[in-house]
Amino acid sequence: MMSMVTREQVLKTLEGVQDPELGGNVVELGMITDVVVSGSAVEIGLALTIAECPLRSQIEGDTNRRVGSIPGVDSVNIRTTAMTKRQRAGLMSVARQRARDNAEQTLVAATTRVVAIASGKGGVGKSSTAVNLAAGLVEAGYQVGLLDADIWGFSIPRMLGVTGRLEAHPETKLIQPLEAHGVKAVSTGLIVEDEETALMWRGLMLSKAVEQFLKQVEWGNLDYLLIDMPPGTGDVQMALTRMLPQAEMVVVTTPQGAAQRVAIRVADMARRSHMPVVGVVENMSGDVFGKGGGQELADELNVPLLGSIPLDPAVVAAGDSGNPVVLAVEPGPAAIALTALVARLIEVVPPAELETCTGRIAKLLADLEDGAA
Numbered sequence: 579m580m581s582m583v584t585r586e587q588v589l590k591t592l593e594g595v596q597d598p599e600l601g602g603n604v605v606e607l608g609m610i611t612d613v614v615v616s617g618s619a620v621e622i623g624l625a626l627t628i629a630e631c632p633l634r635s636q637i638e639g640d641t642n643r644r645v646g647s648i649p650g651v652d653s654v655n656i657r658t659t660a661m662t663k664r665q666r667a668g669l670m671s672v673a674r675q676r677a678r679d680n681a682e683q684t685l686v687a688a689t690t691r692v693v694a695i696a697s698g699k700g701g702v703g704k705s706s707t708a709v710n711l712a713a714g715l716v717e718a719g720y721q722v723g724l725l726d727a728d729i730w731g732f733s734i735p736r737m738l739g740v741t742g743r744l745e746a747h748p749e750t751k752l753i754q755p756l757e758a759h760g761v762k763a764v765s766t767g768l769i770v771e772d773e774e775t776a777l778m779w780r781g782l783m784l785s786k787a788v789e790q791f792l793k794q795v796e797w798g799n800l801d802y803l804l805i806d807m808p809p810g811t812g813d814v815q816m817a818l819t820r821m822l823p824q825a826e827m828v829v830v831t832t833p834q835g836a837a838q839r840v841a842i843r844v845a846d847m848a849r850r851s852h853m854p855v856v857g858v859v860e861n862m863s864g865d866v867f868g869k870g871g872g873q874e875l876a877d878e879l880n881v882p883l884l885g886s887i888p889l890d891p892a893v894v895a896a897g898d899s900g901n902p903v904v905l906a907v908e909p910g911p912a913a914i915a916l917t918a919l920v921a922r923l924i925e926v927v928p929p930a931e932l933e934t935c936t937g938r939i940a941k942l943l944a945d946l947e948d949g950a951a
């Protein structure tokens with residue numbers, strides 16, 4: 579005789595269904611409102627954060643498959659509903675607690691889109707691209723941070739035209755980013771020059787320095803945090819993904835050949851750091867270096883080519899004067915291409931609240947908290 583299916587058995591199985599966004603299973607997150615077993619038929623009440631949650635089909639599919647594979651279950655019927663305000667608040671407090679317990683604490687908001695600007699080799703224009711994207715995103719109306727992860731070879735202060743010294747808030751002791759063109763920036767080039775502090779920073783491993791920037795800088799509520807990556811691979815990538823699981827990568831490349839080798843290096847870098855590549859930017863394209871390397875690399879990595887920035891002396895001049903070329907009053911070819919790139923990035927990596935249920939809920943919750951305060 580077939581053994582009886584129990585409610586407990588179903589609940590135990592449901593612990594295997596994850597909400598990938600919230601990083602918890604549907605039982606602990608309180609998304610299972612009801613389990614009714616009648617013989618071999620199981621009926622499950624599933625409450626999603628919002629009815630039009632983009633993850634709906636994935637969670638329903640998982641639930642169906644897992645419960646359906648319990649011996650003795652012939653049919654699974656899922657009734658999906660949208661959570662009430664109160665259920666949502668409960669869920670978010672569980673999710674937040676979990677996030678606190680699991681992730682290393684950084685001061686980067688969970689809703690901040692983190693984009694690392696990386697490349698397979700040095701000198702291709704990572705820093706120029708990062709600075710122009712940051713300034714362009716501010717122009718587009720977003721709150722933007724720029725972290726210079728090139729600890730030894732920093733170029734953000736010069737290119738963004740940010741001056742001054744980073745200082746900690748007297749009470750919170752948190753480092754306050756410096757602002758230029760509306761971009762909140764942090765770089766080792768902005769660290770106080772006194773002997774002791776300089777020595778301390780010089781003594782830090784690269785990954786430790788980045789860690790300090792993530793954990794001790796008061797970033798505030800950013801829409802985007804861009805990270806100017808150092809040339810080469812390794813430590814810094816690892817540290818970033820460990821601390822910012824939401825980080826994604828934009829790869830900058832030049833148009834000339836050898837793309838194959840670069841592609842392998844980039845793919846390897848992405849795989850080892852678990853950082854998804856969202857797209858490729860071809861930089862310095864035009865007569866001198868040719869064209870096409872960007873598209874080649876994009877095809878190789880199976881991601882879109884986000885833009886192609888021509889070789890343009892205005893980029894160098896702008897970088898040297900600390901006025902990102904994307905902000906030029908009379909935009910030349912590079913400025914025009916960079917403006918288009920900004921728009922494309924917003925499409926591919928939209929600000930959190932536009933995209934996901936979690937983002938929307940986080941915002942809702944923030945509003946509620948603001949109201950309560």
Ligand SMILES: Nc1ncnc2c1ncn2[C@@H]1O[C@H](COP(=O)(O)OP(=O)(O)OP(=O)(O)O)[C@@H](O)[C@H]1O
Nearest residue numbers: 700701702703704705706809862888889890893894
């Ligand atoms: N589209 C462009 N047209 C002309 N010059 C450019 C362009 N993009 C970048 N440059 C110049 O090329 C040089 C290298 O650029 P950048 O410093 O941004 O590269 P990087 O990849 O960050 O280098 P590194 O690997 O050393 O960090 C700079 O002098 C910059 O001004």
Ligand SMILES: [Mg+2]
Nearest residue numbers: 704705728733
């Ligand atoms: Mg650089």
